[in-house]
Amino acid sequence: MRRIAAAFAMLLPMIAFAQNYSIGTGGQSGIYYPFGGALAKVWSDEVSSINVKAEVTAASVENTIKVVRGDMLAGIAMGNVVMDAYQGEGKFPAKMPVKVLFALYPNLVHPMTLQNSDIQKLEDLKGKRVSLGAPGSGTAVTSAALLKTLGINPEKDINAVYLNYSETTNALANGQIDAGFIVGGQGVGAVTQIALTHKLRVIPISQEERQSFIAEYPAYSEYTIPEGIYNNVPATDTLSIWNVLVVHADMTDDMAYELTRVAYENMGEVRKVVKVAEATIPANAKQLAGVPLHPGAEKYLNSIQ
Known part of the structure; x- marks a missing residue:
């Protein structure tokens, strides 16, 4: 003892x-x-x-x-x-x-919509309901900056809401938003899950859009999400940030x-x-x-x- x-x-x-x-x-x-x-x-x-x-x-x-x-x-x-x-x-x-x-x-920019949407490119987000990410998140900072470089005012040109990862994918699946941004690592769970249950489209960021954004924000790089990372999502050009x-x-x-x-x-x-x-x-x-x-x-x- x-x-x-x-x-x-x-x-x-x-x-x-x-x-x-x-x-x-x-x-x-x-x-x-x-x-x-x-x-x-x-x-x-x-x-x-x-x-x-x-x-x-x-x-x-x-x-x-x-x-x-x-x-x-x-x-x-x-x-x-x-x-x-x-x-x-x-x-x-x-x-x-x-x-x-x-x-x-590296984090990857995932601009997302569903395949039955008429949103094919980022400029198609004008007038749409779009989740820019949770308040105070890197996703919200990146998505707003990206839209601004394309001449899209997040406060005027879209109906912006600020949702976290799971809220974004749930709202997209339920038709409460038309598109949403998730900035996360390759294979991030929220994107993986919605791609398994819905026909997902990761909206490509064109070369011109990528170069324009990187010129203003040199901490970013070009990146291509390989085919097969997400269910039925082809190789998609995007941006990355460490x-x-x-x-x-x-x-x-x-x-x-x-x-x-x-x-x-x-x-x-x-x-x-x-x-x-x-x-x-x-x-x-x-x-x-x-x-x-x-x-x-x-x-x-x-x-x-």
Whole structure:
């Protein structure tokens, strides 16, 4: 009995020392949530000083704001949102103290409608009921920016609603909207599910439209979704933007180093949960140009070269 009491007494300081944190993700029907949950488990298991949980959020903008406020240890966010925060543009009225730990995987722009719709191209969205994504999400930022570069005013030229992934696909399936945007990883669950139950069309983004958008938003790249990724959806030209892990610029170098080291050394566990983590490798860490890596993350990456 004394041995048990002594062992428990030794354990108490360790328990007290571990601090509780969260990682900002997104809705439960997207990839951010399982990816964040897998990272949270790895960090909690392998870094003795922290306990981390995945927090459901409205995604990129909310995550970045909460990281800046100190409400989150880290957040998953689309690169364009983090770049806006770093530069004090878009949704951010001033430059935010943010850094990147490392890039995760590319998000793809999925403009969607049903095959029986008369919407064949993006300009056909004029006058239609369109979901632009959840408020405060990277999807909403991207979809609005894309429409504006095409001369479509989201506030005047379409009937815009702001729904998350599952709300968008449910509304599309039920005829409550004519089209919707989801910006997520290749094979994102919400798109996969509706393609299995309905005849889905992912609206192609033409070369001219892609080039025009990239000229204004160089963080994006051209991408072709391969045939067969979604049921009965042919190869489709679109845009991509890398997701990153955003942290506060004041995070200690030691913490950033440990989070980066543990994440990469245990990425195999994350890949068991989310296939897109195959892209989360050190060679891709700096895919987001324009926002510096945290010095602690940089130190780890330099140590393995």
